[in-house]
Amino acid sequence: LVMEGDLHRALEDEQFSLFYQPKVDVNSGKIVGAEALLRWHHPEKGNVSPLEFIPVLETSGLILQVGQWVVEEACRALENWSERGLWSAGMQLSINISPRQFRRERFAADVIRTLDRYRLPKGVLDMEITEGVVIQQVDEAIDTITTLTERGVSFSLDDFGTGYSSISYLKRLPVATLKIDKSFVRDIIVDRNDRVLVETIVTMGRLLDLELVAEGVEQAEQLEILRSYGCHSYQGFYFSPAVEGDKFIELLLSNRAKDR
Ligand code: G
Ligand code: G
Ligand code: NA
Ligand code: MN
Numbered sequence: 001l002v003m004e005g006d007l008h009r010a011l012e013d014e015q016f017s018l019f020y021q022p023k024v025d026v027n028s029g030k031i032v033g034a035e036a037l038l039r040w041h042h043p044e045k046g047n048v049s050p051l052e053f054i055p056v057l058e059t060s061g062l063i064l065q066v067g068q069w070v071v072e073e074a075c076r077a078l079e080n081w082s083e084r085g086l087w088s089a090g091m092q093l094s095i096n097i098s099p100r101q102f103r104r105e106r107f108a109a110d111v112i113r114t115l116d117r118y119r120l121p122k123g124v125l126d127m128e129i130t131e132g133v134v135i136q137q138v139d140e141a142i143d144t145i146t147t148l149t150e151r152g153v154s155f156s157l158d159d160f161g162t163g164y165s166s167i168s169y170l171k172r173l174p175v176a177t178l179k180i181d182k183s184f185v186r187d188i189i190v191d192r193n194d195r196v197l198v199e200t201i202v203t204m205g206r207l208l209d210l211e212l213v214a215e216g217v218e219q220a221e222q223l224e225i226l227r228s229y230g231c232h233s234y235q236g237f238y239f240s241p242a243v244e245g246d247k248f249i250e251l252l253l254s255n256r257a258k259d260r
Pocket of ligand 2: 037242
């Protein structure tokens with residue numbers, strides 16, 4: 001059982017870390033970005049799954065502080081990778097933004113201040129949101145996205161297809177990317193319905209000039225199908241799970257070696 005007190009201490013004692021899962025171009029096989037995923041190592045319990053502790057962060061309101069820590073940590077990582085020449089133009093790091101964090105009035109201002117403090121250029125940071133962030137107050141959500149887009153932050157609609165009215169949000173929200181949920185990818189080889197749904201999402205997304213990222217790719221044959229539909233990039237255990245910072249730098253180094 002995850003307790004709120006443990007999470008307060010986790011923040012103070014720096015028990016949180018970010019792991020990074022590469023996003024890979026379906027054609028070149030090269031890393032084009034990554035998703036940062038929050039990890040918690042409890043001194044006695046060991047690693048606790050985000051599925052257990054993120055809901056507690058949400059209900060306690062601690063997600064506001066932890067979310068700001070994630071923004072900072074992502075900016076620090078981007079600064080580090082850029083200084084080492086590992087983060088080329090066009091690559092993006094995505095962070096997950098929870099609804100409560102996104103809806104806070106000062107959210108955009110805080111993010112912009114952090115980007116400025118690290119002197120990060122436009123185009124390096126992406127935010128993954130779900131339709132939960134816009135379920136009420138769509139106009140406010142559009143304002144927040146627009147303000148951050150002007151500072152060079154892009155937005156991805158996460159878990160696309162699993163919500164209640166994904167298509168109506170797509171019509172209104174100025175996002176750059178659709179992330180096809182892993183539940184559609186899992187059975188894509190054996191389930192014709194999933195193939196039809198994914199092909200339709202990719203076709204629609206391309207016609208709307210959106211970037212398409214497939215999640216949960218575990219097998220070469222899944223990747224092959226996604227490539228044939230025109231999906232741009234993918235994440236999944238087939239290439240790599242989320243890995244710690246040092247390991248991710250190794251992946252970036254071997255990625256750069258592919259240029260030579
Ligand atoms: O890799 P995985 O088990 O970490 O992720 C589980 C869930 O936790 C996913 O739904 C993911 O979006 C969410 N998650 C991971 N990191 C963060 C984070 O930094 N902030 C928020 N709000 N959610 C996150
Ligand atoms: O909700 P969100 O899409 O942010 O969650 C990402 C989740 O997907 C994380 O828990 C991450 O560990 C998980 N994940 C990443 N790649 C794969 C994969 O190839 N297969 C499965 N089953 N899960 C994956
Ligand atoms: Na995500
Ligand atoms: Mn997702």
